[in-house]
Amino acid sequence: MKLQAVSNRKLYIQIADQIRDQIHAGAVEPGRQLPSERDLAQNLGVSRPTVREALIALEVAGLVEVRVGVGAFVRKPDTPDDGLPEQSASPLEIMAVRRLLEPEVAALATQSISPEGTARLGEAIRWMRTESQAGNWSSESDRMLHMTLADACGNAVLRDMLDGLWNSRRDKVDTRFHQHLADIGDVRAHILADHEAIVGAVVSGNAEGARTAMARHLQYVADAMLDAWE
Structure with a gap:
């Protein structure tokens, strides 16, 4: 056989x-x-x-x-070792799971975000604005905003799941994938506006608004991951 x-x-x-x-x-x-x-x-x-x-x-x-x-x-390889990043998670699969979880996390955060959490959201937005004006974008400011919401959602399991997803986003393939998106000025501007809308809804205690704003943001990024190439 x-x-x-x-x-x-x-x-x-x-x-x-x-x-x-x-x-x-x-x-x-x-x-x-x-x-x-x-x-x-x-x-x-x-x-x-x-x-x-x-x-x-x-x-x-x-x-x-x-x-x-x-x-x-x-390209001609810089070194003889051109091994593929076998351990990197699929960026598209990571995004699919984020779209399932993060809208509800944002809604939950409206009910229990602390003054410290609100301050961190404001800091993250200011960081993003500065980067965007300079033509840059970093995963650190992005992670800070999203994980502040996860910390505030009141569900430790959800928080740990998102922490794992964001750790996966540090893989080389995911990092490079998002960097290509961040190099596009219109994409950076749209993502900044999305984050401002999410924070506005969370800080005002608007659970449905936060859920909708997060869902729209992740849908936009998912579409950009597919549309912003050839």
Whole structure:
């Protein structure tokens, strides 16, 4: 009886591995552009979001350069070690779980946020405004705002789940994915406005407003993760 080994590797890593093999085989030379996401997805029989994650993984490995709005270009590796980030969680899966949890966390926070928590939200917004005006964005200010809400939601299990999700966002693939978004001025401005709306609703004790503002924010980011490329 012949059996094939079952792979538990993430799908986007498996896709990245195939593209890496093609690069090593010389199918695309350094400096040349890879086929479009659409073409890669059709040829591989996977979704475009999966291809996008694979391209980011290849970028982290130093094999490609992703140019938002243009495509992915093959690089000559800086070192012989071009290992893929096997341990990184899927950014799209992280976002899917955040969309399930964080609107309710924001609503709960309206009922029990402390004066200290309110002050931290204000500090986070000021930090974000300063960064946005300078053309920058950091995951630290983003995490500070969202985890302040998690700390205030009154549910330790929810808080720990979100802490785990935000720790996963420190993985190289997720970090690079969001950095590409943050490099787009319109995206930064929209996210800042979203965060201001969330904080306004929380501080005023408007549970439904906070829930809706958070849901809209995460929907926008999820859409941007899919739309802001080619």
